Amino acid sequence: MSKILILGAGISGHVAASHLRRKLSKEHEVVVVSPNSNYQWIPSNIWVGIGRMKSKEILFPLAPLYKKKGIGYKQAKAISFFPEGDKNQPKPYVLSEYVAGDKKGQQEKITYDYLINATGPKLNFEATEGLIPGENRTYSVCTYSHADHAWHGLKALIDEMKTGKKVKILIGTGHGSSTCQGAAFEYILNVEQELRRHKVREMAEITWISNEHKLGDFGMDGMLLSYGSMTLKSYEMVEMIFEDRGIKWILGAGVNKIEDGIAHYENLEGSYKTETYDFAMLIPAFSGHGFKAFDKNENDITEKLFKGFMIVDADYTPKPYEEWSVKDWPETYQNPTYQNIFAPGIAFAPPHAISKPRKSKNGTVISPAPPRTGMPSGITAKLVADNIIDTIKSGKESLSHKGSLGNMGAACIASAGYGLTQGSGVSITTYPIVPDYEKYPNTQGRKLGKTFGEIGLAGHWLKLALHYAFIYKAKMRPFWWLIPE
């Protein structure tokens, strides 16, 4: 019998746990360790942040589901990794600490035969001085509790606007190397639409601030896409939307400090500037969790497992942008030193960015880190689970399931406003996620027919349909596995 330990119950951890449990017989143990007792469908946080959904609609408690399905669950957080065990424990284990219940504060060595690290990112607010969700009039929508806070802040602002106050709203990235521009893009369009719904739009100046050098970069080097009968660059599409909605923009901005109502930033020209605001939603930098790893003699071997995020089968040789290749990206998410350890979703260390790296004239890095959205997080988690299942069943290592971001498509349905008849969405699909300039040299590394954009009400319905479908799937309701990642 084998024991598979999964750290994290976000999109990738939960997908891996559910597929492992479905396909492995009960003699094998599947255990999930995660500090948050709830599963949350993060993409719908945008709607929590504008008060159109309650946070309880996007989450459910994990413990009852895992109990029913025969998945072990510990509400704890991983602290350090012992992939060879130690002097007293011959099996590999993860030292974890309980965060709730009777065992709160207690540490446990949780052993495993296979380990899936699906701990996603650390939301590194500390990297930007003063960027604290709910303080200095800045908010976040990265978790459901942050999104709840954001809605309270926005609601109070709307009330003030109704009494005649003119305000400034700033939305975008809160650090020179933030990622997840897509989430901020959705939020700015949703906020703009809500202000119109509340009939206070003319009272607000709305500004997009971002570390992208061009609109529509999204940390993916932008894209060339089919839009109706035209071929557009993503910056042209986003520019059209922003101009049409009266949204201003500041680009190439590395926000480095927040004071109450003032965002300090440096731009690519090397100038230091400020932007004032009454309400801001700024995505922080994402980083690894700072885990440590030790061998059986308790020597520090962190550099064998982590490079910020977890080291997997990528080519991490430092190279200039011109030499980056789609082949640098991992295919199986297996750690090269310890072959029973895997890291799907956001937890793996990318070989490099996707967008061309840029520095300000003062040498500050101001360019987006590579985004890893929900769909690739789910797909990579499933392929890791499938490889472990094949290995267990065949008794020898099997890595036949592969999924490089350079050979995988992604759909991103960005909400542009909520409402069954008034809503809107920007539907974008990209293939491949990481541009393959060898295969598609004339279309910016992507296949045109599979890289397309659409704007309209259907996009909102699609995003809403995905919300219900993915929560159904996550709850492991009948035939959940027929819904693709």
Add this chain to the structure above:
Amino acid sequence: MTQRISKYQRFKMMNPIIQFFKFIYLSLKIMFVVASGHGGTRVEKK
């Protein structure tokens, strides 16, 4: 504010009947992108 999306385009974007068909079309097109699979990049096809 600069009107970049014409009234006719906006009508098409927000008309529930047109958008219903667009919804079906987009769902299929997205399924096609997703279902067309994924794989490695390193092994050269023979």
